[in-house]
Amino acid sequence: MVAKFLKNVSMVSFIRIVLLLLVVLPSNLPYSTAQTWIRAGYWFSGTEFPIEDVNSALFTHLLCAFGDLNSTTYELQISASDQKYFSAFTSTVKQKNPSVVTLLSIGGGTANYSIYSTMVSQFSSRKSFIDSSIRVARVYGFEGLDFSWRSASTAADATNMGILFDEWRAAVESESRNDSSSQPTLTMAAPYSQYILEATLPVESIKRNFDWVHVLAFDYNTPTSNPEHTGSSAALYNPANNQNTDFGVNSWMNGGLPANKIVLGLPFYGYAWKLRDPNDKLIGSPANGSAVTPDGDMTYTEIRNYILQYNAVSSYNSTYVMKYCSVGTTWIGFDDIEVVKQKFHMQNRGTYVAM
Numbered sequence: 001m002v003a004k005f006l007k008n009v010s011m012v013s014f015i016r017i018v019l020l021l022l023v024v025l026p027s028n029l030p031y032s033t034a035q036t037w038i039r040a041g042y043w044f045s046g047t048e049f050p051i052e053d054v055n056s057a058l059f060t061h062l063l064c065a066f067g068d069l070n071s072t073t074y075e076l077q078i079s080a081s082d083q084k085y086f087s088a089f090t091s092t093v094k095q096k097n098p099s100v101v102t103l104l105s106i107g108g109g110t111a112n113y114s115i116y117s118t119m120v121s122q123f124s125s126r127k128s129f130i131d132s133s134i135r136v137a138r139v140y141g142f143e144g145l146d147f148s149w150r151s152a153s154t155a156a157d158a159t160n161m162g163i164l165f166d167e168w169r170a171a172v173e174s175e176s177r178n179d180s181s182s183q184p185t186l187t188m189a190a191p192y193s194q195y196i197l198e199a200t201l202p203v204e205s206i207k208r209n210f211d212w213v214h215v216l217a218f219d220y221n222t223p224t225s226n227p228e229h230t231g232s233s234a235a236l237y238n239p240a241n242n243q244n245t246d247f248g249v250n251s252w253m254n255g256g257l258p259a260n261k262i263v264l265g266l267p268f269y270g271y272a273w274k275l276r277d278p279n280d281k282l283i284g285s286p287a288n289g290s291a292v293t294p295d296g297d298m299t300y301t302e303i304r305n306y307i308l309q310y311n312a313v314s315s316y317n318s319t320y321v322m323k324y325c326s327v328g329t330t331w332i333g334f335d336d337i338e339v340v341k342q343k344f345h346m347q348n349r350g351t352y353v354a355m
């Protein structure tokens with residue numbers, strides 16, 4: 001299960017921007033009460049999407065991904081090839097929106113998790129990581145840090161992560177007291193459901209130490225993980241199993257993470273499968289792997305252009321809350337504006353506030 005999830009999250013590197021939204025609001029307050037929205041997006045190096053093309057006016061927070069750990073010193077480092085992008089990130093995105101807050105995201109789907117496991121296990125390596133993370137953030141001009149090590153496989157990993165998070169928060173508090181600068185924002189990324197990892201993440205420590213958590217509510221089914229049938233990669237509901245956003249977000253809330261710490265991930269991309277029979281084109285129809293691209297991933301813009309080019313008709317399925325369309329043997333499942341609105345409306349139905 002962990003391996004499967006990690007395989008899926010590594011596909012995150014193909015995404016250009018993932019939108020994350022949060023409403024910080026107790027669920028019993030009227031909707032009109034002042035709300036603080038987090039509208040965060042991840043920008044990944046290694047995509048061809050230029051930083052200057054990010055419309056930062058749409059965001060409150062932008063995350064630059066990914067920094068990684070040095071395997072011998074456990075310090076946070078930015079690869080030589082990323083340095084020119086990461087050092088320009090904050091000043092570039094602030095041109096269109098001076099108040100956008102930038103964060104450096106650490107880890108990601110392709111990081112070597114055994115190094116993180118070792119890092120969290122000892123005081124000295126945790127301290128190297130923490131001190132270097134604050135230093136790197138300052139040097140590169142980031143105003144926050146996002147911890148994206150998502151694979152606690154043992155109970156010891158989870159316990160040690162909890163200790164790291166306490167020490168990290170204490171260090172950023174102490175550092176900002178010392179030079180009276182503002183405290184960096186600390187966030188983390190987590191799998192869509194708390195049950196997907198072999199070990200339960202330390203929810204109490206997460207709650208205490210992070211400003212919020214980015215819940216990765218996508219990649220449930222992809223042409224790689226589920227080549228035999230078309231599927232829902234980011235469905236709000238799924239009548240057949242627990243791979244859906246409603247289940248996942250509720251699992252975090254049932255595990256003790258309050259709604260005002262949950263930021264729901266929305267994919268700005270979908271997946272194309274190859275249908276076995278062009279006339280059998282529903283969610284769950286027989287398929288044979290990916291279409292259009294090697295992994296089947298397509299950005300929202302690419303999907304929209306494809307639909308225009310082939311004059312395809314897309315269908316909305318309210319059971320899953322997703323869109324899909326097909327052209328010949330190509331079947332594409334995706335989220336569009338209508339789907340995002342439905343996910344957003346969840347909060348009004350009182351199931352959960354965050355989105």
Ligand SMILES: *[C@@H]1O[C@H](CO)[C@@H](O)[C@H](O)[C@H]1NC(C)=O
Pocket residue numbers: 070071072073077
């Ligand atoms: C890790 O840090 C050491 C000491 O600073 C350095 O010599 C080494 O090149 C770094 N490793 C990588 C992979 O950058």
Ligand SMILES: *[C@@H]1O[C@H](CO)[C@@H](O)[C@H](O)[C@H]1NC(C)=O
Pocket residue numbers: 071112113114115
């Ligand atoms: C991950 O890091 C460990 C410890 O440095 C190393 O032994 C292992 O070979 C690395 N794995 C990969 C896939 O690079």
Ligand SMILES: *[C@@H]1O[C@H](CO)[C@@H](O)[C@H](O)[C@H]1NC(C)=O
Pocket residue numbers: 171174175178
């Ligand atoms: C803040 O100052 C205290 C006392 O001078 C020092 O012990 C501590 O290491 C400093 N913390 C940071 C993060 O610089």
Ligand SMILES: *[C@@H]1O[C@H](CO)[C@@H](O)[C@H](O)[C@H]1NC(C)=O
Pocket residue numbers: 288289
């Ligand atoms: C599935 O696709 C592969 C390669 O794309 C092809 O070799 C194989 O014959 C296909 N299987 C069926 C049953 O169509």
Ligand SMILES: *[C@@H]1O[C@H](CO)[C@@H](O)[C@H](O)[C@H]1NC(C)=O
Pocket residue numbers: 282283284317318319320
């Ligand atoms: C959504 O798709 C599934 C699978 O094809 C189907 O069973 C269900 O009836 C559809 N929901 C609606 C509201 O059409």
